[in-house]
Each structure stands twice: as C-alpha cells, then as structure tokens.
Amino acid sequence: MDQDYERRLLRQINHQNLPEGQPAKSGYATCSPLSVKLGDRFIPTRAGSNWSINFHYANENCRSPSQNHRSKDAGADTGKDAVAYAALLRNELLGAGIETVPDPHTDDRRHAVLSQNTHSLFKYTIHTKRVPFDSGNEVSPYSLSPLSNKSHKLLRSPRKPARKISKIPFKVLDAPELQDDFYLNLVDWSAGNLLSVGLGACVYLWSACTSQVTRLCDLSVDGDSVTSVCWNERGSLVAVGTHKGLVQIWDAAGGRKLTSLEGHSARVGALAWNGEQLSSGSRDRVILQRDVRTPPMAERRLQGHRQEVCGLKWSPDHQHLASGGNDNKLLVWNSSSLLPVQQYSDHLAAVKAIAWSPHQHGLLASGGGTADRCLRFWNTLTGQALQSTDTGSQVCNLAWSKHANELVSTHGYSQNQILVWKYPSLTQVAKLTGHSYRVLYLAVSPDGEAIVTGAGDETLRFWNVFSKTRCTKESKSVLNLFTRIR
8 A cells, every 4th residue: 555645544534533623733643542532442440349259259149059058168178278379479469578378267368468558559679689599598599480489488388277176076975864954063074084974863974085984973862863063173072062952072983972061051053163172052042162171160151142053163273253143143252251352243144154264364254044145254353344245045154275265155045056266356166056955064175175065955965176186086885874876
C-alpha cells in the first residue's frame, strides 16, 4: 500500500474519533493513544476482589451438601498449606521477608497474611552490597532455584502438625446403676491410675493399667447409698459421701475402712481434699472441714449457702476453697476465716461446675445449670469478673488441661455434649457427642491426657482430649461389672 495513502487514511480515522469541538493536531501526534477515543469495551477493575473466596463460592454452588461437607474437611487439613503458599507469594512478589509459616488457627490468619503492608505494593530498592555466602542461612550462588533466601527459610521452617481430636471414645464401659442426679459426684480418677465409681450402694475401683475391677465397699447392709467419691492427692485414700450424711475414709490398697465421719444431717454430694484435710458439702447447706489425722470433734463449719452445696474445689496453692450451691452462688473461702472472702452472684442457676486454673494464679472458672448455661471466669485476687460465654446447655462439670491453657466442659440439657475450649479466646477446639443423657460426671487421667465422662445412660466413655497420640492397648477386665461395649 502506498505510504502517503496509508498516512491520509490514518489521519482521517483519527479525526473521526476525536470529540466534537477539539481540533485535530498535525503530524504524528494524531497517532498518540491519548487522543484516540476509547471504544465500548468494558474492563472491570479487579483490585478489590478476593479470588479465593469468589472461586470457593462458585464451586460450592455446583456441589451437593455432602460434597461441600467433604470439601470443608479437606480445607481444614490444607489450611496451613494455603497460608504457607500465601506467605511464599508475598516473599517473592513483595519482598515481605517472611521466614516462618504463621499458625492457621489464629484469628484472622489469612487476613493478616494477605493484608499486611498492602500500601507498599511496589517498592524500588537498590542492592549495593552482596552478603557473603553462608551455607547455613543463604542460598547457594550455584543454586538453580528461583526462590529467594527468605522463601527457602520459609519452606524449611518446622511444620507443626494439625491437631486432631478424635470424636469417638477409645473405650466405653458399662456402669449399671450410675445415677442421673445433677447434684452428685460419683466418678474420680486417682494419681495411681485407679478410677473410683459410685454405683448405687457400692464403690468400685477400675484399674486403667490392667482393666481389673474390684469392689471397695457396699453400703446396702446399712441401708445407705453412695452420693460422692473423691481421691486424695497421693491416690491412697478415697473418701465416700453417703445419702445419710456420713463421710467414710477407705484405704484403697488394703480395701478397708479407716474411719467414718459424722456431722451432716443430709446427703453429702461434694468432697474435696486439701492435703490431709477433707472438705465436705451437703444438702444441709453446711461445709465441714476436718483433718483426718485428728479426732472428729476438731472441725470447721462453713455456713454461707442457702441451699444444697453441690460443688467444691481447692485451689492449686491450697489456700482457697471454692464452693458452688443450688442457691446460684459461688463462694470463695480462705483457710482461716469462717465467712466467705468473696461471693459471686452472676449465675442464674445452680453452680456445680468449678475448676481452678493450674496455669494462672487466682483464675477460677465456673458453670451454671439449665437456666444459666454460661461459663464464667473470675479473678479471685481482685474479685473481678472476667469473661463469660453462653454454652447453650446446662454446664455439669469443668476441668483444666494440665499441659495447655485449655479446659473441657460437660453438658446436660439439651445437647449432652462435651466441649474443649481454648482460653482466653474461648474458642471451641472440639465438640464431642455420644452420651444420650446428661454428662454429669467428669474426671481427668493422672497424666492429663485423657478424660472419662459418665452419664445417666449408665456408660463411662474415655476420650483422648488433651493428647495428640496415645497407646490404646487394653487388656480385658476379669470381672463382668464393666463390660466393654463394641
């Protein structure tokens, strides 16, 4: 084509595309992109789009509910890979210098990884000096990898395995005549790895090492029944509270009763050891503190509750006793006063679930009954109420982990679930179900890795809650009292 003809044709086309009233410029300026009128093509901006969320929703619309459930489970397993990949991209594209993979279980984890330093999207830097090669920290100058030194450190950083809590108990035992009574405490786990269970009028000991069962006592000969059991710290003595208001001390190894303490006029539903001292709470609204080494007359009577005492726990430093009652009160006593030093009245139902934190001095957790359903935390050093959360169902028991800042709660009406909480965020780590009645009883193994729960469905269920791995080799019980349920 003739060059003059081509030039005239281009000038004519550009002249037609100019807005009205704007004079055409001569020369090659007419070919400038700024002077060309844009067409009707629409190109949307993608700057604020979150492509991972958009594609996730688009894929979910095409899947069935069962496929969506499986994809969510798979997404939970690959969450840390996604965070590591996002950090790797930020290193290579933005020079973020991330050397360790952030924890994907922390709050707003992806937002923190993707949104940091977004104001410095493009940076101009001049490298004037090269750092000498260090085989331990730097990438080899002969390496063919396109990744930077920081990205190599990121990929070499230790990967913490994702925590998984089994939703299925590793052992289920049959416990006939285990009462469905909110105010009783019939299960406890000793330091010697013996589980004591009150079934009707008898107390049975089950060895977690050998799975052998022995009957410690039978109160039916006296027309009495068991309402509470509690091991001392050494695991040698077990205290048994009875319906008639007696507190019996039994030698577990010898299988003999050492003493029987009177003083209560109604059933004893709560027991708590503090060294050689034993505290007992009763339906008669009185708490008795007695030293098992002295005569029964040397006792302290603590009167502060207006209804039945259903929860007792001593603090880890042995200085304060927390008591919960059916009057919706949570009281804190010291070792010398006959009156409570602190009183908390925020619960709207009976307070049976009580647990002192082994990790933070003075931190006390409590749970309310059906009308309350709340977990509450208290700073007993200052008397200040801390956090609270509505669990959605009756709180029956609480226990802290010995190894991590976590606690487990068991519940009754209406979900009968077991919840594992992380403190202080109060996020649920796991939800365990399986009991068909209220989960009224809870005890933690001496190594702090497993828990046992009991309910009115007459079963005891063992769960791996605070451990990552556990040997589940078991030997069958010689007696038929606790029958393994397949």
